Amino acid sequence: MTHDQMANALLPAVVVAPIVVACLLLALGRRLDRPTIDVVAIATSAAVATADGVLLSAAGNHRLVAWLGGWRPQHGASVGIVFVGDQVGVGAALVAGVLMTCALAYSWRYFENIHVNFHALMLLFLAGLTGFSLSGDLFNMFVFFELMGVAAYALTAVKVEDPTAVHGALNFGVINSLGAYISLMGIGMLYAATGQLNLALLSRALTARGPDVLVVVGFVAVATGFLVKAAAVPFHFWLDDAHAVAPTPVCVLFSGIMVELGLYGVARLYWVAFSGTLEAGTIQRLFVVLGVVTAVVGSVMCLLQRHLKRLLAFSTIAHTGMFLIAVGSLNPVATAGTAVYVVGHAAVKSVLFLCAGVLLNRFGSVDEFTLQGKGRDARLTGIVFMLAGLGLAGMPPFAVGLGKVMAEEGVVRAGLWWGPVLFLLVAAATGGAVLRVGARVFLGIGRGPGAEEAGAMSGDEEKRELATGMTRLPVTMGIPLTALLAAGAIVGLLPGFGDQAALAAGRFAGRAGYVAAVLDGTTSYGASPAASAGWSVEGIVLCLASVGAAALVALLGLYGTALPRQILAVLRTARPALHMMRSVHSGHIGDYAAWLLFGVGGIIVLAMLPP
Amino acid sequence: MNILITVALTLVLAGAAVVVFTPVPSRQAVVLSVYGILLAALFMALQAPDVALSQVAVGAAVVPLIVMLAIRKIDSLRAARRRQR
């Protein structure tokens, strides 16, 4: 068996293996003790991550294509299941595998009262995430989308005795299912228009057919469903509810990769199937508008939170906004930047969530003001938390900074000159909010809650996941924390990482190459223009500026009430607007459904307006 | 055949409206069952007997039954709460 054949055989295996192990665990689980289950789950996840690593190196040379059971297309029609791996897709799967391994290791000592169901669900979730990243046809994308959805709803409600957890899980389940149904409607329309579900065949059929109403509406519908997963405003409401209540190790996967995969789905669909059909300007406008709204709402809401996990959730929404703008600019460098950004974001955001979990288990709260000064003796957690906060703001050498530099360069090249300014503001707001919480909790500085903070959802109601408070940091929790933080920094320093990402993004956007690889078996990438991207002097200056701005935001949050009265009076004029934005996030499933309708209407208008 | 499908589609649409606008869940479960039968008729008219078969089993029988059981459970939980007070 050659190296190539092995890689092609491994491609479906990384999807199937976790499903098989999960079923075995469910079947045999009652007879196994907890350590065995933990070891099996961690080993499976680590094996998948390793296989993803092998696949990633193979995908650097040529596209990986695996037809399940050898059902290749015949006479231009296909009923077979195909997995396709290029660097971006396999990279996303690798991120999912690594995060899952860390989350499972962290869960070992984190939970007391969970049993085999949790581990089986986590592995099914991993299968959903991996399958979605590697799937080469639309219906399988939907199936894996649903698989990750169902696993995620169940995982959100794992702490079933927690009243907020079941509520958050229901909101999450209803809104995400609606998104999935809208996607499925779109898939049906595209099938009606072309008779194809395979992305490569679809691409060929669409290019021959050209855009008409059915095709445009189909694309918009599929993309809308994926955008619900990606938490674009106004489909984002489920995200902050789910993150606030889901167990911390699960939040790592939600924020780190699941949300980003929604965006990946849209980008994959556009570049492979529609880039030759739809008008680029319309798509660009659609995503950039959505991205700006998402970034602004996420940043502002992030600053207003006192519930640490909810704050981190809104920071994820703000970052999704930036990713939307960068991907929506349809510039390869910006796409590459987004990929790097997603990797870096996954690392530091996971670290922050894991730190929140440590705080929760030790003090029984994730509330900024309840915890004020309590973390003074938690040195390691404090240092890691603050470093991750700086990383989130774009501090070099974290990969977040590298991604930000590349994304900024890309969006400017695409003509969005204001992009870097918005990115700086978002990084400052989200990083600043995290630093503010860190300073208050671990250093004990800052004033008490102002009027606006006092009204926010408190983090005291969160149930701790251990019966007794944890005073020392166990090694199985410490290693994932430090390893992820180190990974976030090392990836940013890897020589040539930016260049590789730019190359990979160019291949990701190459429609002809994908179609040829799937249908004709010519999997080599062909000559691609040498791409260079990486840290630049202006980029580093911008990053440092955003870190400085983040520090300023944090200081304002800590001592804002000490500002001169005139300035405070000016600031107070913004209060009704802030209050309204906050009250929109009502936790009411009916409101969320209404916003969903509103969002769908808005997207249709944006897509149909003349360019 | 097309007239049949059009008629069935219209009835399904009306059925969906009735399900959605029946506010009391226990009555809604009954309507959901009827809606399931309507959908099965539509699927048969669309030459999809296998789908109609699973719709009859799942949509017209199992799902309304689960809904009914959930309602019963919720009622008994709330009744137990009320007695406690």
Added chain:
Amino acid sequence: MNAWIVAAIVLLVAGLGPALLFCARGSSASRLVGLQLAGVVGVLVLVAIAEAAGQPMYLIVPLVLATLSATGTLVFTRTLHQDVRAGQGAGDDG
């Protein structure tokens, strides 16, 4: 258009339509009548469509519906029993 299709259309309009109407209004008891009617007419409609398509295999669907609809109505009657007596809906917040 053959006679079976006409029969199916007539049954749909004159049978399932009124069944839906029964279900849409009134007490739980009248809704159960609607369900019962829908079950019976549904079987007939499915038989008519199967005949119209000339596919005897399709007849499995009405067969299953007939079995399930009888048991289903029984179960519903049992679970709605208290409401029918009390004249009030279960799961109602009022």
Added chain:
Amino acid sequence: MYPYVVAGAILFLGVIGIARSRNLVHAVVCLAVAQSGTYVLLLTVGYQRGATAPIFQSAPEKAGYAATLVDPVVQALTLTDIVVSATVTSMLLALAVQIAKRHDTVDPDELRSLRG
């Protein structure tokens, strides 16, 4: 055109039902209705006039109706969809029961734990 309108309208009705629902069980049932819109769309897409089901009693070439088969792909998709729907519905109903247990209400207006 009409089938698409009906399918879209069913989905729309489902979302409207969730938006104005006063009971979580009602909302979950509305979600199931919304999903049934997708079945209607998929099956009408696969339907061609004068076709029969893709079940063969003899080899299709011999029977001579290979060209007039309903698309089997969408029927498979719809079957998957129905199973998925039942799973999601029962899971969400289980969550609604848990909410009733913990909050003593299934009225979304009275659930205030996730505000702001």
